[in-house]
Amino acid sequence: MTPLATYALRLGDDALVLSHRLGEWVTNAPQLEEDVALGNIALDLLGQARSLLTYAGQVEGEGRDEDDLAYLRDERDFCNVHLVELANGDFAVSMARQLVFSTYQLALYEQLQSSTDETLAAVAAKAVKEVDYHRDHATQWVLRLGDGTDESHGRMQAGLDRVWPYVGELFTTDGLEQALVAEGVAADSSALRPGWDGYVDAVLAEATLDRPEGLRTPPGGGRRGVHTEAMGYLLAEMQSLHRAHPGASW
Amino acid sequence: MTSVHDDVAAARSAAAAVLDPEVPVLTIADLGVLRDVTVEADGTVVVTITPTYSGCPAMDTIRTDVAEAVRRAGFPAVEVRTALAPAWTTDWMTEAGREALAAYGIAPPPAARATGPVPVALSVRCPQCGSARTRELSRFGSTACKSMWVCAVCREPFDHFKAHR
Numbered sequence: 001m002t003p004l005a006t007y008a009l010r011l012g013d014d015a016l017v018l019s020h021r022l023g024e025w026v027t028n029a030p031q032l033e034e035d036v037a038l039g040n041i042a043l044d045l046l047g048q049a050r051s052l053l054t055y056a057g058q059v060e061g062e063g064r065d066e067d068d069l070a071y072l073r074d075e076r077d078f079c080n081v082h083l084v085e086l087a088n089g090d091f092a093v094s095m096a097r098q099l100v101f102s103t104y105q106l107a108l109y110e111q112l113q114s115s116t117d118e119t120l121a122a123v124a125a126k127a128v129k130e131v132d133y134h135r136d137h138a139t140q141w142v143l144r145l146g147d148g149t150d151e152s153h154g155r156m157q158a159g160l161d162r163v164w165p166y167v168g169e170l171f172t173t174d175g176l177e178q179a180l181v182a183e184g185v186a187a188d189s190s191a192l193r194p195g196w197d198g199y200v201d202a203v204l205a206e207a208t209l210d211r212p213e214g215l216r217t218p219p220g221g222g223r224r225g226v227h228t229e230a231m232g233y234l235l236a237e238m239q240s241l242h243r244a245h246p247g248a249s250w
Numbered sequence: 251m252t253s254v255h256d257d258v259a260a261a262r263s264a265a266a267a268v269l270d271p272e273v274p275v276l277t278i279a280d281l282g283v284l285r286d287v288t289v290e291a292d293g294t295v296v297v298t299i300t301p302t303y304s305g306c307p308a309m310d311t312i313r314t315d316v317a318e319a320v321r322r323a324g325f326p327a328v329e330v331r332t333a334l335a336p337a338w339t340t341d342w343m344t345e346a347g348r349e350a351l352a353a354y355g356i357a358p359p360p361a362a363r364a365t366g367p368v369p370v371a372l373s374v375r376c377p378q379c380g381s382a383r384t385r386e387l388s389r390f391g392s393t394a395c396k397s398m399w400v401c402a403v404c405r406e407p408f409d410h411f412k413a414h415r
Contacts, residue, residue: 033387033388033398036388036390036392036398037388037389037390040390040391040394041390043305043394044304044305044394045305046305047303047304047305047306048304048305050304050305051304051334119334121335122333122334122337123304123334125335125336125337126301126304126334126335126337126338129337129414129415130303133389137389137390140389
């Protein structure tokens with residue numbers, strides 16, 4: 001794949017995999033309204049993933065469409081970050097992940113709106129409004145649970161501690177990305193961190209939560225196709241229907 | 251013999267009348283989803299639509315319905331294109347669309363922003379009784395474009411078509 005196709009795939013895989021995780025909440029969330037909310041957020045992410053995977057396939061030029069890329073690639077070919085593939089855990093873990101990821105994704109899409117690549121700019125300009133809403137949803141829950149009862153506070157802090165080690169990977173850049181940054185195509189992931197810290201720290205302070213410190217940092221590698229144990233199970237669930245019934249449609 | 255101008259007008263009115271399958275009182279023209287209709291030199295009608303939200307599942311149905319409506323208007327060759335840019339906003343909803351939504355029981359999004367001071371929306375009016383004493387139940391609803399509200403006066407729950415800008 002060309003660097004541009006790989007870059008589109010990275011963004012698309014993040015959105016696709018998180019969309020799948022959020023979809024797992026439907027019928028399991030603590031309230032019916034949350035089933036609906038998480039289903040809607042998953043749908044927004046899936047829409048973004050469809051545009052990005054379709055574009056990656058077009059740029060690659062080997063005739064692969066969004067379905068080929070979503071359902072017929074194996075684990076080592078997925079280049080999403082580890083954060084999005086982690087098992088959902090309890091609701092607080094998922095809300096911690098939503099806060100962490102949507103704050104990153106909002107900053108990323110804000111930058112990409114001015115990408116010199118027209119398609120990436122258009123996808124980002126469309127998605128930025130959706131992700132702003134996702135971040136707001138996560139923020140409200142983190143505040144409510146963090147600054148709530150002893151039980152909800154403890155679980156929100158534990159949720160944050162669970163996802164925090166995976167934050168660093170979001171802001172890790174590499175040669176492929178930097179080459180595209182130089183062309184004005186990509187956003188520099190490492191430059192998004194200060195703005196992210198500012199927003200997340202403010203939410204944590206208001207939610208009376210502690211910013212996790214001193215946690216072990218996992219090695220990362222998602223962008224290179226190296227994944228955690230959770231990823232294989234996720235793909236088995238996500239891809240089995242398509243692989244069992246090739247070419248099936250609704 | 252009809253002119254190209256007449257053809258464009260006929261094709262446009264056929265496409266414009268297609269209803270949003272999820273809010274079937276709103277045409278895609280009123281919703282702001284219909285962006286352009288042109289007729290190519292070979293007679294092919296090209297309709298350009300834009301999604302409301304990235305993952306809007308109604309897009310496939312709208313695409314099929316538009317092609318069918320334009321064919322029935324006498325144009326056998328139809329191509330429906332999807333354009334992401336410029337990104338859709340509820341500011342593109344027409345006044346007729348807003349009225350149709352309210353009559354259907356869905357509180358419409360606030361009117362398009364004019365230039366100058368930005369008006370502050372204090373509340374969403376209940377589409378049943380008109381009261382402003384309403385409360386948001388959930389920021390997400392039955393479709394991506396709606397949130398759930400309830401009226402404190404008539405006690406009716408209702409959908410609100412969210413402002414999206």
